[in-house]
Amino acid sequence: MQAAVINGCLMHYADQGAGAPVVFANSLGTDMRVWDRLIARLPEGLRIIRYDKRGHGLSGLPEDGWGMGDLVQDLAALLDRLEVRGAAVVGLSIGGMIAQGLAAERPDLVRAMVLMDTAAKIGAPGMWDARIAAIRAGGVEAVADQVLERWFSRATRAARPDELALWRNMLTRTPVEGYLGCCAAIRDTDLLESTARLRLPTLALAGDEDGSTPPDLVRETAALIPGARFALVRGAGHLPGVERPDETARLILDFLKENGFA
Numbered sequence: 724m725q726a727a728v729i730n731g732c733l734m735h736y737a738d739q740g741a742g743a744p745v746v747f748a749n750s751l752g753t754d755m756r757v758w759d760r761l762i763a764r765l766p767e768g769l770r771i772i773r774y775d776k777r778g779h780g781l782s783g784l785p786e787d788g789w790g791m792g793d794l795v796q797d798l799a800a801l802l803d804r805l806e807v808r809g810a811a812v813v814g815l816s817i818g819g820m821i822a823q824g825l826a827a828e829r830p831d832l833v834r835a836m837v838l839m840d841t842a843a844k845i846g847a848p849g850m851w852d853a854r855i856a857a858i859r860a861g862g863v864e865a866v867a868d869q870v871l872e873r874w875f876s877r878a879t880r881a882a883r884p885d886e887l888a889l890w891r892n893m894l895t896r897t898p899v900e901g902y903l904g905c906c907a908a909i910r911d912t913d914l915l916e917s918t919a920r921l922r923l924p925t926l927a928l929a930g931d932e933d934g935s936t937p938p939d940l941v942r943e944t945a946a947l948i949p950g951a952r953f954a955l956v957r958g959a960g961h962l963p964g965v966e967r968p969d970e971t972a973r974l975i976l977d978f979l980k981e982n983g984f985a
């Protein structure tokens with residue numbers, strides 16, 4: 724467990740191993756444990772950095788008035804603090820938006836990206852406003868069942884109810900204001916133009932049953948970046964590294980090897 728005050732906010736992070744840096748940015752309503760299974764399948768010889776974004780996991784929750792720019796600056800400041808340059812950034816959903824924003828703002832920090840179940844623009848503003856209103860009225864609990872349906876494939880939901888209950892706890896224990904701040908940040912973010920200017924090795928992945936960022940949306944974002952590849956992970960929803968860790972780790976490791984990280 725490692726801590727730093729980043730942009731005035733307490734940040735929980737983990738910096739483990741030595742070698743080429745690979746940075747993981749997690750999704751809305753999850754903390755850094757979302758990467759446990761995937762990281763366990765990566766070889767030694769990598770420097771693995773994970774963190775809980777503001778308002779999630781063990782990290783602090785600043786006052787209102789922050790957005791995607793602050794989330795990007797938080798990761799930039801963490802990597803500056805850790806003296807990391809030229810990382811591969813693996814971003815899941817909002818974490819993938821943070822990765823795209825970071826690559827645009829600080830190309831010195833990002834040499835390659837894995838965009839996992841994410842897009843340059845996620846959802847319509849009205850959808851996010853409706854989610855925010857539902858949570859204001861009834862807490863994260865009010866949307867938990869719908870979110871779990873998008874996170875996991877039908878087969879996993881049927882076969883692993885106890886594990887699903889743990890993921891539900893992770894979601895519903897996310898501080899409401901942290902969750903809502905990230906919903907508003909996603910709602911207000913459109914990276915289509917800046918992502919189309921990116922020129923770096925990129926792998927885009929999507930679970931074939933992802934109901935939040937469906938495969939076609941992820942494919943469209945990949946198509947913005949010349950040379951980016953797209954791969955479908957079968958039998959997975961929004962969290963392929965949780966549901967299909969072997970397949971997801973293999974895709975990421977092949978990409979890291981191709982680009983000289985592993």
Ligand SMILES: O=C(O)CC1=CCC(=O)O1
Pocket residue numbers: 749750751752815816817818845870873909935961
């Ligand atoms: O909560 C969801 O629907 C999934 C999701 C969207 C953006 C993100 O980070 O997670």
